Amino acid sequence: MSGNQAAAEAIRQINPDVIAAFPITPSTEIPQYVSAFKADGLIDTEFIAVESEHSAMSACIGASAAGVRAMTATSSAGMALMYEMLYVAASDRLPIVLAAVNRALTGPININADHSDSMGARDSGWIQLYCENAQEAYDNLIMANRIAEHPDVMLPIMICQDGFITSHGIENIVIEDDSEVRTFVGEYRPGKYLLNPSESLAVGPYSVSPYVIEMKRAVHEAMVKAKDIVRLVSEDFGRAFGREYGFMERYRMDDAEYAVLLMSSAAGTGKDAIDALRDKGVKAGLVKLRMFRPFPARELADVLKRLKAIAIMDRSDGFSATGGPLNAEVRAALYGEADVKATGYIYGLGGRDVRVEDFFAIFDDLSGLAAGRELPYCRYIGVRE
Amino acid sequence: MNVMNEKKNLMEGIDERSSWRDVTPGGFVYGSGNSEYFNTGDWRTRTPVWKPDNCRQCLLCFPVCPDSSIPVYDGKRGDFDFGHCKGCAICAKICPFGAIDVISGSAGAQGSMK
Numbered sequence: 001m002s003g004n005q006a007a008a009e010a011i012r013q014i015n016p017d018v019i020a021a022f023p024i025t026p027s028t029e030i031p032q033y034v035s036a037f038k039a040d041g042l043i044d045t046e047f048i049a050v051e052s053e054h055s056a057m058s059a060c061i062g063a064s065a066a067g068v069r070a071m072t073a074t075s076s077a078g079m080a081l082m083y084e085m086l087y088v089a090a091s092d093r094l095p096i097v098l099a100a101v102n103r104a105l106t107g108p109i110n111i112n113a114d115h116s117d118s119m120g121a122r123d124s125g126w127i128q129l130y131c132e133n134a135q136e137a138y139d140n141l142i143m144a145n146r147i148a149e150h151p152d153v154m155l156p157i158m159i160c161q162d163g164f165i166t167s168h169g170i171e172n173i174v175i176e177d178d179s180e181v182r183t184f185v186g187e188y189r190p191g192k193y194l195l196n197p198s199e200s201l202a203v204g205p206y207s208v209s210p211y212v213i214e215m216k217r218a219v220h221e222a223m224v225k226a227k228d229i230v231r232l233v234s235e236d237f238g239r240a241f242g243r244e245y246g247f248m249e250r251y252r253m254d255d256a257e258y259a260v261l262l263m264s265s266a267a268g269t270g271k272d273a274i275d276a277l278r279d280k281g282v283k284a285g286l287v288k289l290r291m292f293r294p295f296p297a298r299e300l301a302d303v304l305k306r307l308k309a310i311a312i313m314d315r316s317d318g319f320s321a322t323g324g325p326l327n328a329e330v331r332a333a334l335y336g337e338a339d340v341k342a343t344g345y346i347y348g349l350g351g352r353d354v355r356v357e358d359f360f361a362i363f364d365d366l367s368g369l370a371a372g373r374e375l376p377y378c379r380y381i382g383v384r385e
Numbered sequence: 386m387n388v389m390n391e392k393k394n395l396m397e398g399i400d401e402r403s404s405w406r407d408v409t410p411g412g413f414v415y416g417s418g419n420s421e422y423f424n425t426g427d428w429r430t431r432t433p434v435w436k437p438d439n440c441r442q443c444l445l446c447f448p449v450c451p452d453s454s455i456p457v458y459d460g461k462r463g464d465f466d467f468g469h470c471k472g473c474a475i476c477a478k479i480c481p482f483g484a485i486d487v488i489s490g491s492a493g494a495q496g497s498m499k
Contacts, residue, residue, distance in 0.1 A: 093411040154410055192413055202414035214405035215412050221405075 067193025090125025095148030112351020256285025273359030305338030323378030344378030
């Protein structure tokens with residue numbers, strides 16, 4: 001089953017009230033499968049075929065404000081076209097679920113995987129979970145509604161998987177029983193909603209200066225609390241289905257001296273490289289960050305503080321001229337908490353493969369760094385020099 | 386007329402001194418008909434003047450008012466509510482009987498800020 005099929009299966013089991021989506025490679029298959037489920041009578045979701053992603057998110061906002069579960073899927077330029085409404089969804093505290101399939105943001109125009117699309121939405125107030133493979137895409141979508149809809153949170157959530165590598169790669173995954181998934185996900189019981197005949201309500205009103213900062217402070221608090229809720233829902237998921245999820249996955253980290261930190265599908269290649277390095281006696285490990293928003297700074301510092309050196313790998317370049325967003329945030333997490341030498345890499349843009357050999361080169365760099373060699377704050381890997 | 390309007394105003398107690406903890410999630414406004422509490426009359430740079438002698442009480446003016454500035458009691462309109470009138474003059478344009486003049490400036494008409 002592909003990552004897109006896995007996401008669609010999760011949506012079929014969740015049976016959301018509304019899906020509003022517009023096709024864009026590589027996420028197109030998700031609404032395509034869902035519309036087939038609808039045609040076959042497997043779900044009773046209202047499927048809205050909109051004319052753009054801006055409208056897709058707007059329709060989800062309308063549906064969610066009306067009081068129902070709303071979901072969508074998108075990639076790349078489609079997510080960019082949603083940006084205005086992504087912020088509205090978060091500010092309106094609407095627990096919309098977005099199945100994101102990461103694809104390079106134009107330009108140059110390209111359809112393959114990198115994280116520039118969802119990284120552009122990192123400050124929007126959406127929770128972001130990143131998936132290594134189809135199983136994680138499925139599992140995180142099953143958890144998504146409960147995280148987003150928790151009364152302490154009430155924020156939208158995007159579940160990100162890598163375009164083509166995960167979305168179109170075929171692998172064996174476990175699909176849980178429909179009724180068990182539905183029991184786990186549960187019913188959505190909105191607090192205030194537009195279609196409540198006994199209460200009148202205005203959603204998304206203009207906010208004057210005496211209120212805006214208070215509303216943003218409340219979103220900040222919800223994002224702080226989202227950490228606890230992600231933890232609780234993930235623990236509950238582990239009890240129900242036997243697969244454990246934390247804020248990050250630590251691979252061979254117990255006695256590691258050197259590690260790479262990254263997100264999503266490249267972790268699979270990284271683990272292969274680490275197994276090979278371990279066979280040669282290198283104390284190598286890998287941290288795969290699952291939760292980027294909220295950012296688990298303290299937990300990361302705890303995991304990384306015993307290392308001699310860490311490589312932080314970004315699948316997007318924020319063009320700060322000092323490295324990608326993950327590099328900046330992980331270093332910020334370490335500052336004052338841990339004295340670990342760090343260096344950053346930008347890799348895999350526009351679907352460029354990251355190879356086991358690239359990881360070998362990175363671990364060579366790390367042992368040099370630990371021995372006192374000067375390394376740049378951040379550099380590209382897998383680029384033709 | 387509207388059952389919901391008779392419900393308790395759930396926004397009572399939320400104002401510009403409220404803590405962020407008390408501002409409603411998403412800034413949702415619980416209740417309706419609350420534009421009455423927002424006085425916009427001081428935005429006005431021109432002012433409608435109602436001439437009761439010309440007015441036939443056809444009531445074409447009050448439904449086109451984008452705010453709530455033309456009060457209607459017992460099927461008849463009264464003078465403007467200048468606490469809310471922004472001077473858009475749509476009412477003057479729709480009036481078939483020349484019963485509404487528009488003069489420049491924010492004052493010069495009867496009525497007070499509500």
